[in-house]
Amino acid sequence: MKNDSLFIKVLKNKFFIATFIFALWIIFFDEYSLVAHHKNKNRLKYLLEQQTYYKEKIKSDRRKIEELNAGKAELEKYAREQYKMSKPDEDLFIIIEKKE
Numbered sequence: 001m002k003n004d005s006l007f008i009k010v011l012k013n014k015f016f017i018a019t020f021i022f023a024l025w026i027i028f029f030d031e032y033s034l035v036a037h038h039k040n041k042n043r044l045k046y047l048l049e050q051q052t053y054y055k056e057k058i059k060s061d062r063r064k065i066e067e068l069n070a071g072k073a074e075l076e077k078y079a080r081e082q083y084k085m086s087k088p089d090e091d092l093f094i095i096i097e098k099k100e
Contacts, residue, residue: 010016027034067074079085086092 030036064078068078084092084094
């Protein structure tokens with residue numbers, strides 16, 4: 001019985017109620033809440049991964065541009081490989097491998 005009355009006293013204590021409401025506010029409702037902080041942390045991780053991917057993609061594209069600017073032969077090779085182009089007097093055969 002004494003434990004029940006102590007529990008009720010704690011629940012009726014204005015400092016406990018104020019602290020409890022403050023903790024709820026900080027955890028869930030504030031602009032800088034723990035929930036928002038967690039979401040922002042995950043978003044930052046995702047954006048950093050994207051940044052790494054795009055930096056690698058930029059390096060790859062720069063290498064391709066340098067290769068294409070190296071001369072007419074490289075440009076022609078790229079057109080043949082990527083766009084299946086051929087000279088007017090050539091025949092082009094495309095072989096598609098069947099996956100099983």
